[in-house]
Amino acid sequence: xxxxxxxxxxxxxxxxxxxxxxxxxxxxxxxxxxxxxxxxxxxxxxxxxxxxxxxxxxxxxxxxxxxxxxxxxxxxxxxxxxxxxxxxxxxxxxxxxxxxxxxxxxxxxxxxxxxxxxxxxxxxxxxxxxxxxxxxxxxxxxxxxx
Numbered sequence: 351x352x353x354x355x356x357x358x359x360x361x362x363x364x365x366x367x368x369x370x371x372x373x374x375x376x377x378x379x380x381x382x383x384x385x386x387x388x389x390x391x392x393x394x395x396x397x398x399x400x401x402x403x404x405x406x407x408x409x410x411x412x413x414x415x416x417x418x419x420x421x422x423x424x425x426x427x428x429x430x431x432x433x434x435x436x437x438x439x440x441x442x443x444x445x446x447x448x449x450x451x452x453x454x455x456x457x458x459x460x461x462x463x464x465x466x467x468x469x470x471x472x473x474x475x476x477x478x479x480x481x482x483x484x485x486x487x488x489x490x491x492x493x494x495x496x
Contacts, residue, residue, distance in 0.1 A: 361484035362398025373402035374487025387487040421474030
């Protein structure tokens with residue numbers, strides 16, 4: 351099967367933590383480009399990082415090969431270091447405490463099992479133009495909504 355190869359860049363932002371939050375994503379496929387963003391009145395930075403990835407992956411209409419780039423070590427390490435599998439095995443708990451953002455992690459796990467995703471850590475606020483654009487999208491959602 352020839353799956354489409356999509357690159358997705360994501361970022362989340364929060365004004366205060368918790369506080370008003372925004373997320374942004376850039377999706378690239380061949381010559382096609384799509385930018386997505388959203389806002390939540392009360393959120394955390396981690397929630398917005400996860401939300402960006404969920405919303406972008408949910409836009410895919412068929413099974414794809416995905417390179418997902420994020421400056422969130424929390425998001426990338428959860429998949430690359432097996433944290434998600436561990437949380438799932440323990441009833442979506444972290445040690446004995448309920449896992450924060452459980453619904454988003456469950457959605458990401460499902461999307462990860464459907465698509466063939468490579469989770470790639472990028473340095474935040476550096477010379478990565480697409481990551482910087484995602485940051486602009488996320489922070490502009492906060493600015494226009496508060």
